Amino acid sequence: MTLPVEGCTFAFFGGGQVDELIIDNLIAKYANITYIAVEPAAEELSKFKDLVEYKSDKWCNVTFDFQKITIEKYLEKNGEKQFGMVVVSNSAYHFKHLEDTTMKLYNCLVKGGMLYFTMGDGGWTKLSVKVGEYYCSSNLNFIGIQAIEDIFKRRLPYVKYQTKCREYWIDVTNCFDEESQSGSYKLDFFTQIYKFRETCKPEIKEQLLNYLRDECCKKDSNILLLNANKKDLIILRD
Template structure:
């Protein structure tokens, strides 16, 4: 990576601003996740949790890299239908995202009655090194294992934090279908140690090697990257920052690298009328931990 280019992760404030704008305005992530929560999480995952709790015992949830909390809140409302008391521990390194998560919880207090939140401003690696041995009935890492030191080790660490009868949920880009994944993998000049170019095939391989059964649910998703091809578009420039994981990519990358990126973006996208769209399908890998 050129010395004048910096990964998004070196500027947490810019990371939070850019990602939130991208997900909310370009990707429509939160609408996609709301649909998924109804179709898959509420109907196929929550009913399979085999946990028996006392009358005043809390159902324990651990969220890894939960961002600004929109997806967490959707899942918590589904869980509340079965478990009226929930302790929700959130491990999220970005201070800005935690502030947004707290504000969201406050605004939806009437929907989250019974949920007690415990925020930890840490990466998963920092959380693991702190040595907390608490186990949970539901552990989830939604689009966050890209950012760990060793995805295979972190996966098994999370699995070991799940109580018998509980569930581990991991979502990542689809190895087979995601054009965004293939776009990034083919750009080694942009890769650094802070972002792992992994997809669900890596998770499946880790579980298969250990004989751990799992279920998998595919989620179609699309990204509108039309504005990326407009040199004057600020929204397009921000989308490129997210797609490349580089701060102000258009201002710091060489002309040659920008040309390579735009060529690959055209290669791994589809023109649909007046729009240019990338397939961003992701998969949910779900491990139902057996009772002991």
């Protein structure tokens, strides 16, 4: 991976898990790196700061700028800045204006720059999209990585991009056991609906659980496994 400018990176992330691998690769190629970390949740930003402190010796040539702010607010204040790389790790779910913000991030890149998305794919994403047919939220987009691909196919049909899928499976058998508290927690997490079992209308709950079982999972003996793949989307600016 060769970027057109010396390691100027823009990140929007959770606790820095994805960014750690990226930074480790960048420091092997660039003498000095500026890494701007944008995250509105103080707890998540704190996790990344702890990681930076832990790896301070290895990351001594990286200058970090921590911004406790939403991506939209950051772009409003810094719309003229350009970057060699923009990292969007599991964050597009929370974009207030999905298409507009995605294109603004692309336009932040210098020529030859890289825009990197990592998001869910597979059965979990299928379930999320299905949930979005019944629920809407001003703070959450019920989407997967395909929604980002579709934006670029529509807006920039000749843009260069590549994808990579990583396969994961999660045992969700207890999601179908009404007495299982662990299953309830999983359903809340997968659907992003607090107390899903208690608050969801019975007819909608039945449809979503049937969809989860029949369309999003595979059966292995008596175990139901949810396909929770991750997919990376890398877009290069001409």
